Amino acid sequence: MLPPFRLELGARLGDGRQWMSWIHIDDYVAQVRWMLRDAGIFGVFNMTTPHPVTNAEFAHALAQTLIVRASSFAPTFLLRLVLGERASLLLEGQSVLPRQLQAHHARFRYPELFSALRSVLA
Helix, strand or coil, rough: CHHHHHHCCCEEEEECCECCCCCCCCHHHHHHHHHHHCCCCCCCCCCCCCCEHHHHHHHHHHHHHHCCCCCCCCCHHHHHHHHHHHHHHHCCCCCCCCHHHHHCCCCCCCCHHHHHHHHHHH
C-alpha cells in the first residue's frame, strides 16, 4: 500500500469496512523469539496485535503518518475489473485476534496502529 500512498494515490478499498489484522515487525520478532525460548509453548498462535482496524482506518492512519492526502476510495467494481477474482483478497477482511498470545500475557511494544506506522516510516 505504501507506493500509491506516497504518490497521493492511496485510498480505502471498496467500502473500507473490511477488517485488517496487523503486527509491527519488532513485535512479531519478539513473540517468535519468546516462543522459541520457552519449551512449554505449543499450539497455534495468531501473530497479530489485539487491535485490528478496518481498511478505512488503516488508509486514514497511513495517509496521516505520511502527511499526504488519500483519495476517497477505490471502487469495488473497478478493483474487480482490474484484478478479477483476486480483488476479493483486498475486499474481504477478517478480524483475527491473538488469543493465545494474550492468554500467555504477551506484551506488545506497538499495540496501536499510529505508533507502529510512525516507527516503521520515521
